[in-house]
Amino acid sequence: MIYMDNAATSWPKPNSVYTKVLKTMKKYGANPGRSSHTMAVEAANIILYGREMLCQLFNISDPFRMIFTFNTTDSLNLAIKGILKEGDHVVTTSMEHNSVIRPLMHLADFGIETTIVPADSQGLIDPKDIEKSIKPNTRLIVTTHASNVTGTLLPIEEIGAIARNYGMYYLLDAAQTAGCLAMDLSKLPVDLVAMPGHKGLLGPQGTGVLYIREGIELKQIREGGTGSLSESIYQPDLMPDRYESGTLNTPGIAGLGAGVEYILNYGQEKITKHIANLEKLFINAFSQIEGVRIYGPTNMKQRTGIISINIWDRDSREIVNILSQKYNIATRGSLHCSPLAHDTIGTKEQGTVRFSPGIYTTLDEVKTCIKAVGEISRKIKIRSI
Amino acid sequence: MIYMDNAATSWPKPNSVYTKVLKTMKKYGANPGRSSHTMAVEAANIILYGREMLCQLFNISDPFRMIFTFNTTDSLNLAIKGILKEGDHVVTTSMEHNSVIRPLMHLADFGIETTIVPADSQGLIDPKDIEKSIKPNTRLIVTTHASNVTGTLLPIEEIGAIARNYGMYYLLDAAQTAGCLAMDLSKLPVDLVAMPGHKGLLGPQGTGVLYIREGIELKQIREGGTGSLSESIYQPDLMPDRYESGTLNTPGIAGLGAGVEYILNYGQEKITKHIANLEKLFINAFSQIEGVRIYGPTNMKQRTGIISINIWDRDSREIVNILSQKYNIATRGSLHCSPLAHDTIGTKEQGTVRFSPGIYTTLDEVKTCIKAVGEISRKIKIRSI
Numbered sequence: 001m002i003y004m005d006n007a008a009t010s011w012p013k014p015n016s017v018y019t020k021v022l023k024t025m026k027k028y029g030a031n032p033g034r035s036s037h038t039m040a041v042e043a044a045n046i047i048l049y050g051r052e053m054l055c056q057l058f059n060i061s062d063p064f065r066m067i068f069t070f071n072t073t074d075s076l077n078l079a080i081k082g083i084l085k086e087g088d089h090v091v092t093t094s095m096e097h098n099s100v101i102r103p104l105m106h107l108a109d110f111g112i113e114t115t116i117v118p119a120d121s122q123g124l125i126d127p128k129d130i131e132k133s134i135k136p137n138t139r140l141i142v143t144t145h146a147s148n149v150t151g152t153l154l155p156i157e158e159i160g161a162i163a164r165n166y167g168m169y170y171l172l173d174a175a176q177t178a179g180c181l182a183m184d185l186s187k188l189p190v191d192l193v194a195m196p197g198h199k200g201l202l203g204p205q206g207t208g209v210l211y212i213r214e215g216i217e218l219k220q221i222r223e224g225g226t227g228s229l230s231e232s233i234y235q236p237d238l239m240p241d242r243y244e245s246g247t248l249n250t251p252g253i254a255g256l257g258a259g260v261e262y263i264l265n266y267g268q269e270k271i272t273k274h275i276a277n278l279e280k281l282f283i284n285a286f287s288q289i290e291g292v293r294i295y296g297p298t299n300m301k302q303r304t305g306i307i308s309i310n311i312w313d314r315d316s317r318e319i320v321n322i323l324s325q326k327y328n329i330a331t332r333g334s335l336h337c338s339p340l341a342h343d344t345i346g347t348k349e350q351g352t353v354r355f356s357p358g359i360y361t362t363l364d365e366v367k368t369c370i371k372a373v374g375e376i377s378r379k380i381k382i383r384s385i
Numbered sequence: 386m387i388y389m390d391n392a393a394t395s396w397p398k399p400n401s402v403y404t405k406v407l408k409t410m411k412k413y414g415a416n417p418g419r420s421s422h423t424m425a426v427e428a429a430n431i432i433l434y435g436r437e438m439l440c441q442l443f444n445i446s447d448p449f450r451m452i453f454t455f456n457t458t459d460s461l462n463l464a465i466k467g468i469l470k471e472g473d474h475v476v477t478t479s480m481e482h483n484s485v486i487r488p489l490m491h492l493a494d495f496g497i498e499t500t501i502v503p504a505d506s507q508g509l510i511d512p513k514d515i516e517k518s519i520k521p522n523t524r525l526i527v528t529t530h531a532s533n534v535t536g537t538l539l540p541i542e543e544i545g546a547i548a549r550n551y552g553m554y555y556l557l558d559a560a561q562t563a564g565c566l567a568m569d570l571s572k573l574p575v576d577l578v579a580m581p582g583h584k585g586l587l588g589p590q591g592t593g594v595l596y597i598r599e600g601i602e603l604k605q606i607r608e609g610g611t612g613s614l615s616e617s618i619y620q621p622d623l624m625p626d627r628y629e630s631g632t633l634n635t636p637g638i639a640g641l642g643a644g645v646e647y648i649l650n651y652g653q654e655k656i657t658k659h660i661a662n663l664e665k666l667f668i669n670a671f672s673q674i675e676g677v678r679i680y681g682p683t684n685m686k687q688r689t690g691i692i693s694i695n696i697w698d699r700d701s702r703e704i705v706n707i708l709s710q711k712y713n714i715a716t717r718g719s720l721h722c723s724p725l726a727h728d729t730i731g732t733k734e735q736g737t738v739r740f741s742p743g744i745y746t747t748l749d750e751v752k753t754c755i756k757a758v759g760e761i762s763r764k765i766k767i768r769s770i
Contacts (some may be wrong), residue, residue, distance in 0.1 A: 001423065001424065002756060003415070003424070005415055005416065005420060005422065005424075005425070007414040008419050008425075008632075009414060009415055009632065011414035011415060011424075012411065012414060013410065013414070017410075018411060018651070019408070020411055021406065021410065021636070022406070024587055025398065025402075025403055025406065026397065026403060027638075029394060029395055029396035029397060029398070030388070030390055030393065031393035031394040031590075033392065033703060034393050034717065034722075035393065035715070035716070035717040036702060036705055036709065036718070037708070037709040037714075037715035037716065037717070038386065038704055038713075038715065039386065039388070039390075039391065039396075039715055040390065040710055040715070040717075042391075052574075054768075055658035069454040070454075070459070070591075070631065071609055071631035071633075072631060072632075073608075073609030073610065073630045073631025073632075074455070074607060074631060076609065077607045077608065077609065097504050097610055098483060098608075098609055098610045098611075098615070098618065099607075099608075099609035099610050099631060101618045101631065102608035102609055102610075102618060102619065102620050102630070103607075103608045103609065105608075105618050105619050105620075106526075106608045106619075106620060110631060130444050142760075149581045154642060160734035171602030182559045189550065196632065199406070204410055204634075204636050204637075205416075205633065205634050205635045205636060205637075206455075206591040206592075206633070206634025206635070206636065206637045206682065207591075207634075208631075218406075221462075221606065222458055222459060222488075222606075223458075223462065223484075223488045223491045223609075224458030224461065224462065224482075224483055224487055224488065225458065225482055225483045225484050225487075226483075226722070227722065228724050229723070230483070230719060230720035230724060231720060231724045231725075233483065233487060233490050233724055233725065233732065234487065234490050234491075234700065234722065235487045236520060237520070245458045245483060245484065245487070245579065246455065246457060246459060246593075247393075247394065247455075247456045247457075247458075247583060247590050247591075248590065249455070249589075249590050249591025249592075249634065249637065250558060250591070250635065251406070251589050251590060251591065251637075252589075252590075252591045252636075252637065254485025255410075257485075272624045276766045292752075298522060299560055301448060301765065303408075315423060320420060320421055320422060321421055323422070324421065324422040324423055326628035328423075330422035330423065330424055330425070331417065331420070331422065331630075332420040332422070332425075332518075333420065333421070334417060334615060335615035335616060336615070336617050336724035337419075337610030337612065337616055338610070338615075339617065340618065346614065347618075
């Protein structure tokens with residue numbers, strides 16, 4: 001099978017990830033941070049190692065600012081609900097995933113107002129539009145780093161500078177970029193960064209991360225046992241315990257640590273370049289196939305890792321099924337949980353067929369995909385599909 | 386190493402659990418429910434299989450009433466916050482884990498009042514005391530099935546009958562019993578059951594379950610992408626999607642499915658009996674060692690799977706360290722995240738040393754533990770430790 005669905009979950013993982021997950025379950029299977037026996041201490045060390053790897057990749061010194069969550073959605077809910085209160089206003093964009101939009105729509109019932117800044121038809125956001133949307137009660141700007149539909153990169157440095165300038169928080173949804181693009185969190189003007197463990201960071205599913213900049217306190221969204229201050233019936237204020245109630249996913253975090261270690265050894269820049277090269281190949285080839293429409297920016301510098309297309313007027317799900325069944329190529333169709341992005345680019349009915357290459361995608365695999373799309377397009381034209 | 390910390394996380398797991406986790410990561414590593422390509426469908430089937438195994442074990446017909454969460458704490462937060470609203474009153478007990486007590490204390494700031502029914506010094510709860518605590522605005526009774534400190538079983542059938550009688554909801558925290566004791570959820574008068582995947586159910590960490598009885602609707606605690614109704618910017622009402630936003634822990638759930646399958650094949654009753662036998666052996670032997678104080682019920686029928694002791698007046702953490710370092714025995718000391726239970730049994734300062742045998746614990750291991758405790762107790766008496 002040719003796997004082109006890395007924007008949903010990266011696959012395969014480095015061998016070291018599989019090995020580390022298995023070893024952790026078999027040899028360090030105790031509960032981290034809950035006792036002082038040898039295996040519990042070893043489990044706790046695995047968790048700390050995961051935090052340290054993330055700190056190294058994102059250039060952060062305090063591992064306790066890296067919070068482990070269930071997934072990016074969990075991270076985003078913690079960040080959004082943790083920072084906002086009744087009467088606040090939020091600025092976001094039309095390129096967001098439902099993991100940002102749905103919590104914000106939910107909060108509308110609790111007196112929190114949202115402005116959705118529209119992108120242009122390539123998914124591009126003008127930072128000036130963000131600035132114009134700011135109100136006296138704006139507390140938070142939240143944007144994705146790159147659209148999961150079009151791959152459009154958002155101008156996060158400019159948006160962050162605006163947030164700093166106006167004294168508000170900037171939450172970055174790095175679902176499509178963490179582990180794919182270099183990010184120096186010691187320099188970037190972002191305050192909160194939500195990341196999946198199971199996409200670019202090459203860890204297993206069931207892992208998410210929220211980076212919380214020093215000095216920021218959030219309300220927690222879960223209270224429970226933390227293995228710390230057990231004498232208290234109130235949630236402790238300690239970092240990272242306040243936000244990590246209950247038993248963590250130790251094998252998952254072990255795998256995530258191994259995934260990040262792999263990126264550090266392999267080189268973030270090399271990964272970025274590899275994916276950018278494949279993306280360019282896709283875009284160049286698709287733009288020459290009759291009947292194929294490519295979405296997102298035409299300027300390669302404004303996009304990353306995701307190639308969304310449609311073939312003639314066919315429903316994207318139909319194309320995904322043909323690609324899977326006839327060509328053994330795994331892509332994703334429909335709306336990718338981002339309805340506003342499809343409103344923006346005009347594909348709410350058709351959806352898009354999304355190709356998302358990964359670290360292990362080969363040139364030959366991309367060529368096979370291109371050939372398949374060409375064939376499908378020709379067959380649709382002569383109505384033989 | 387002799388592992389006596391199964392009440393925190395069961396270890397080791399059946400081999401089929403390791404194999405299933407690894408196979409899922411390697412062969413079915415796509416995102417479940419997010420696309421129609423073969424591997425995504427296979428991943429979705431694994432999730433469904435996990436639900437079906439749980440349904441079989443707990444005698445439930447609708448797999449979509451079994452919600453997958455991050456851990457028991459996540460399940461309890463969803464159940465508690467999902468059902469309560471301002472002005473409500475909750476009845477709980479002094480034997481609860483902080484995963485129940487801390488959310489309730491948090492909700493006190495939002496106009497939700499809690500009555501904590503005290504247990505006796507063995508951790509026993511009189512259902513009449515629960516009934517007496519009911520007020521006109523009581524919406525929920527929440528209790529543990531068995532104390533994680535003393536192993537005391539709570540009279541859940543009687544408590545559930547009271548809840549039914551008064552028309553209120555009963556949330557059961559089955560952290561210590563799911564997979565250890567038979568539970569027929571088609572008959573038990575419980576409405577919501579929170580369970581860990583990684584304890585008695587023999588799955589990996591990073592997995593939790595919430596059973597939601599037919600007809601009960603909760604407010605969700607996380608909004609986000611669900612792979613369903615993607616055209617909507619509002620959280621869908623569908624089961625189980627409403628409560629499962631974001632990418633699930635597919636490898637973890639695969640392992641949990643394998644763990645439950647193992648229990649079904651091995652026999653729940655056989656597991657219950659095995660652990661009960663080891664418990665009896667522990668209790669009988671410990672009661673004959675000078676200086677050892679055993680907590681919890683003296684009647685074996687009122688307790689399950691957990692043996693908490695202290696040796697003379699020594700801090701439980703000191704004993705845990707000696708057991709780990711000198712005898713290579715893994716136990717847990719201190720308060721086990723249940724401060725009120727320690728208030729109840731009078732061990733808030735000392736904590737308790739907890740032995741929790743599991744499905745793979747052998748008679749010989751128990752004997753070694755008993756011998757070690759005897760030796761430690763004698764050495765403390767003659768002040769050579």
